[in-house]
Amino acid sequence: MGELQLSLVYALHKLGLYSVLDRYRDHARLATISKRLSFSQFGEDLFLRSYFGERQGLYIEVGGNHPFTLSNTYLLYRMGWKGLVVEPIQKLYAKHRRLRPRDIQINAAVSDETGDLTFYEMIPSVLSTCDPKEVRDMLSSGAARLLHEYSVPTTTVAELYRTHLAPRPVSLLSVDTEGHDMAVLRGVDWGVMHPEIVICEANDDGKGQEIRQFLAGHGYRCLKILGCNLVFTNVGHGK
Secondary structure, three states, X not given: OOHHHHHHHHHHHHHOOHHHHHHHHHHHXXXXXXXXXXXXXXXXXXXXXXXHOOOOOEEEEEOOOOOOOOOOOHHHHHOOOEEEEXXXXXXXXXXXXXXXXXXXXXXXXXXXOOEEEEEEEEEOHHHOEOOHHHHHHHHHHOOOEEEEEEEEEEEOHHHHHHHHHOOOOXXXXXXXXXXXXHHHHHOOOOOOOOOOEEEEEOOXXXXXXHHHHHHHOOOEEEEEEEOOEEEEEEHHHOO
């Protein structure tokens, strides 16, 4: 978004008009959704469809944001998959519950321990994060505007899996939390849950290297880079 568009969206939020326009936009998109081949930002869902083929599976998506716009899992959902989606923004969580009823929806943030964290809801919402450094960088560069700042409960992937999905195998873990991704990965019990594919955002080389090293220590290798997302495969699956 440009500065003018950010200011306009911010003003619409403050006037209470954005939600009305947003519902209309979702309705218009749903009317043509059957014609779309991909829903993710960089073709991640097309890669997943090619990799898994006709197999069905379970996913965990941390940082779901919108149910189908820029979604790594919506194409899989349309193919019959289901899973667990975590989204801290209440209105987006409500959209997931309405538009993706097969999924388990969790309104929280994910980290390496349970508790509470300050959450920064940004415009655009896809840049919302728990990482204050990311917020400072986005504000200074003009890439986003801060809409709200509030406390959210946190949980871990290990706890989510144990409570909602165990002992079923998870085929895909998708993480998109704008700078908080390593904390999410540290909160996985890799001895209990070992997804076949992990997709994780890395917006700079330093974070990418940290994620690569961490996942390599748990038996994963980087299979593909799609935009800012790193795609890892569990070498134990032999694929």
